[in-house]
Amino acid sequence: MTYRSAAKFYDLFGEKNDLGFYKELALQSGKNALELGVGTARVAIHLAKAGIRVVGIDNSDFMLEEARRKLAKESMEVREKVILKTGDLRNFELHKSFSFIYIPASTFDHCITVQDRNRCLTCVYKHLEDNGRFVFDVEQATLEKPLASWWIDRKKINKDEMVVRSIFTRRDFGRHTCSMDLFFDVYKNGKLTERHHEFGEVAMLSKRELTDLLEELGFEIEAIYGDFDKKPYNPDSSKIILVTKKK
């Protein structure tokens, strides 16, 4: 995904019910966390408010700029708990280890190739403290979902302006990827004033593929959930949420 000019609309459409889940696990695991693909710091700020120190890396300066803008509005106590860095989740060296590493919002799906996933998980393993936890969620790609789909939603940003987001997705079950075009159109008093386009491709991963890779790289799988209320995973779950430990 490009995550460029439309970064400013990410939070507008990005509400999710994962905050309590990641906060609970971060608190249980110690108070020293690393978020990969931190984006607008949606989760990182929530954890910092609970007393957790978070380092967040992202390869989009647009998303990091948005995160810094939000962080600047927080109290000194929260601001000093969050460190944001430009970096690639497939290849990073922070010279530090963490008790909790997490990748929310299906960001691991951005690792399109097996090499990407291997490199990312190898870096995670290296940066985890012994017995530290690594937790992430991805979308479950079921065959029942249509090959191509689109949806549109809209949000008001003030009295006169609204943003319309249109998403077009195409699934390729041969390559195990899903490509998508996102358009963000800003209307002022009914007139189109801005259009932002983002394109991206994400992987469609199976539970088996993920657990095999994690175990091969030395992670112990503690739990697999199907949603953030901790319902056990099943083949119809919309998500695959993996809670793992460094052995």
Ligand SMILES: C[S@@+](CC[C@H](N)C(=O)[O-])C[C@H]1O[C@@H](n2cnc3c(N)ncnc32)[C@H](O)[C@@H]1O
């Ligand atoms: C779906 S957003 C999630 C943002 C945030 N974690 C959240 O939960 O709201 C995915 C984020 O991952 C970042 N990202 C994608 N590929 C990346 C890579 N290879 N290295 C670092 N960040 C990446 C994007 O720039 C974007 O900010």
